[in-house]
Amino acid sequence: MNALFKSLSDPTRREILQLLKDTDLTAGDIASHFDISKPSISHHLDLLKRSGLVSVRRDGQFLYYSINTTILEDLMQWVMNLKH
Amino acid sequence: MNALFKSLSDPTRREILQLLKDTDLTAGDIASHFDISKPSISHHLDLLKRSGLVSVRRDGQFLYYSINTTILEDLMQWVMNLKH
DNA sequence: TATATATTTAGATAAATATCTAAATATTAA
DNA sequence: TTAATATTTAGATATTTATCTAAATATATA
Numbered sequence: 001m002n003a004l005f006k007s008l009s010d011p012t013r014r015e016i017l018q019l020l021k022d023t024d025l026t027a028g029d030i031a032s033h034f035d036i037s038k039p040s041i042s043h044h045l046d047l048l049k050r051s052g053l054v055s056v057r058r059d060g061q062f063l064y065y066s067i068n069t070t071i072l073e074d075l076m077q078w079v080m081n082l083k084h
Numbered sequence: 085m086n087a088l089f090k091s092l093s094d095p096t097r098r099e100i101l102q103l104l105k106d107t108d109l110t111a112g113d114i115a116s117h118f119d120i121s122k123p124s125i126s127h128h129l130d131l132l133k134r135s136g137l138v139s140v141r142r143d144g145q146f147l148y149y150s151i152n153t154t155i156l157e158d159l160m161q162w163v164m165n166l167k168h
Numbered sequence: 169t170a171t172a173t174a175t176t177t178a179g180a181t182a183a184a185t186a187t188c189t190a191a192a193t194a195t196t197a198a
Numbered sequence: 199t200t201a202a203t204a205t206t207t208a209g210a211t212a213t214t215t216a217t218c219t220a221a222a223t224a225t226a227t228a
Contacts, residue, residue, distance in 0.1 A: 002095055009093030010216080011086055021166055027175055040217050042176055061174050061225045069167045076163055082101055083153045094186080111205055124187050126206055145195045145204050 004075060007051035012036065013044050017053060020067040027063050088159060091135035096120065097128050101137060104151040111147050 007013055016030055031041040045065060048054040052071040057064050091097055100114055115125040129149060132138040136155040141148050 005089075005093045005098070006215095009089045012216085014089070017166055021168065028173095031175095036216090037218060038175070039177080039219080043216075046176085058224090063175065067166070072163050072167060076160065079156050079159055079163075082105055082151070083156060084105065090185095096186085112203095115205095120186090121188060122205070123189080123207080127186075130206085142194090147205065 001074065001078065003047075003051040004053070004071060007047050007053055008075075010044065010047075012041075013048055013053075016041075016044060016048060016065075017067055020054060020065060024064045024066040027065065030065065085158065085162065087131075087135040088137070088155060091131050091137055092159075094128065094131075096125075097132055097137075100125075100128060100132065100149075101151055104138060104149060108148045108150040111149065114149065 012034060015034075019025060019030060019033060027038070027042060027045060030045070031038045034041060045054065045056075048065075049056060053068055054065050055068050057066075096118065099117075103109060103114060103117060111122070111126060111129060114129070115122045118125060129138065129140075132149075133140060137152055138149050139152050141150075
């Protein structure tokens with residue numbers, strides 16, 4: 001749960017999730033949307049992966065990232081619980 | 085929105101919110117639940133306040149903190165939007 | 169097989185954050 | 199008005215995090 005919150009606490013990572021909302025993208029596609037180096041984006045993707053917010057599959061040279069909304073249920077539950 | 089996510093990214097602050105779920109508490113009451121100095125807790129409370137997650141009222145010498153769940157609607161919306 | 173492309177990993181650095189102690193402020197009570 | 203209590207503010211420090219460049223790994227293609 002901490003990894004999830006930590007993951008969502010960075011604006012770049014939240015924007016990555018927005019990009020992945022509509023379609024799966026390669027690491028390069030994602031990186032090209034930001035004015036940040038590829039290794040940095042790769043690091044953000046790694047954190048998103050570790051927290052369960054994205055998953056990745058290889059297609060040849062490319063790594064396709066996709067959003068995983070299942071884990072967001074936990075967040076919803078946490079929020080609901082806090083609201084009583 | 086960033087302040088909200090940042091606020092929720094720290095485990096101590098999330099635990100503070102859990103404490104405030106049931107009842108309003110003074111800064112001292114909150115601090116006594118943790119093995120962290122009062123100034124540090126005061127700092128966490130300040131961040132929670134700035135993000136809109138808690139509000140505070142004075143009663144004599146005491147400052148009572150209470151949870152504000154209204155702002156959590158924004159978070160719910162953000163999550164829902166991400167899920168489409 | 170050698171080279172090009174896509175991406176990550178490693179290692180360093182700078183910025184942000186959590187924490188501490190000491191001092192300041194606000195209120196109450198003697 | 200002085201002393202006690204509650205809490206914050208100030209300033210310093212250590213840890214975490216975001217970022218960078220350079221090097222390594224994986225796959226595809228000439």
